[in-house]
Amino acid sequence: MKYLIHKYFLHPHSGGLTRFLGFLLLLCPLAGCTGTQSTAQGPQAVPVKLQQLQTSSLQDTSEFVGSLQSVKQVQLVSQINGRITAVPVTYGQFVRTGTTILQLEPDQTAPQLATAIAQANAAQMALKTAQANLSASIAQRGTIVAEMKLNQANYERAKVLFQEGAASALQLDQQTASLGVSKAQLAAQDETIQANRAAVRQAQANLKAAQAQIANAQVPFSFKQVTAPINGVVGNINVKVGDYVNTGETFTTITENAFFDLLISVPTNYSNQLQPGVAVELLDPKTNEKLSQGSIFFVSPVVNNDAQSILTRARFPNTSGKLRNGQYVKARVIWSRRPGILVPVTAVAPLSGQNFVFVAQNSPCKQGDPNPSGQIVCQRLVELGAVQGQSYQVIQGLKPGDNIAVSGIINLRNGVPIKPES
Structure with missing residues (x-):
């Protein structure tokens, strides 16, 4: 076959060169020789869920553990x-x-x-x-x-x-x-x-x-x-x-279950904030479910020198009926509240010791970049505080009204287009 092509198309006096070029033109459609696409296709939009940040109540808290005690319990005897x-x-x-x-x-x-x-x-x-x-x-x-x-x-x-x-x-x-x-x-x-x-x-x-x-x-x-x-x-x-x-002879007990007390030993460095009326949340230590809301009603005037702590007593209503005498619980003492921003932990992307959040916007991430045709996310450096529930307290980097990505952040990068999901 090679010999025939050489003889027929490439012989110097046969006019084969012209016929060879025509042959190649006939083969190109069959071989898919269409060249490069005239228009390059841009990156696909990434589906994400967005959350608009709003002003929340930031709490300065400390957590302790202990066992509940009934306010009133009697032993029945014959x-x-x-x-x-x-x-x-x-x-x-x-x-x-x-x-x-x-x-x-x-x-x-x-x-x-x-x-x-x-x-x-x-x-x-x-x-x-x-x-x-x-x-x-x-x-x-x-x-x-x-x-x-x-x-x-x-x-x-x-x-x-x-x-x-x-x-x-x-x-x-x-x-x-x-x-x-x-x-x-x-x-x-x-x-x-x-x-x-x-x-x-x-x-x-x-x-x-x-x-x-x-x-x-x-x-x-x-x-x-x-x-x-x-x-x-x-x-x-x-x-x-x-x-x-x-x-x-004692044969049983009766426990009043309307209210329960919790003894909390608070470190002395909180002594200036420690006073009756301080709010305390009662939590399940396994699930972190909120069981009740109460407050401190007794503060010991004596400091435990060995532990350098102050004994306090907080009381909780058993409105849910889930509290039991002797139940092991976690108590979150709320020292103060202030307005601020909370960001879900799922929205934070740690990188090289810093924390970033992807903020959705319709303008370019950097000045001078072309305007995007749709909504994109921009990587923003944030400073975070303590964990509060399932969120971080935001110290700086975000403001109320910002729309942030709360899902699929592993697929996001600076300037990538997104498709918000409901």
């Missing part, structure tokens, strides 16, 4: 010895004041109460008898006093008559004797009255003792049901129906 007949509540159940937690069959029985009541009735009758005797003795004394006054008058008259010679000595002696008898009777009656008063006091004491016996006998029946003294959540119940419990 006031009597007895056997459990019913446990009408379960662990973790919310109960209100007065709810029955435990029912008991006491050791003391009804006959003991009946005996105490009978003794009290007898003491009551004895008191009434003693009081009647006292009243009678007081009345009898009145009769004796009246008789003594009469004898006193007769004696005085006999004495005058004897002095005048109108009465004999015998008559005077008789009146003197009668007066002496009356005085002796009055003295004896006074002793009887005192004895009767003592008897009344003793009867009163006996009745009081008998009534105390009734009260003691009634105690087991009063404490057959152990009830909740506060609203709260029932703790672990370590007894069951059929178990025997002794007086003073």
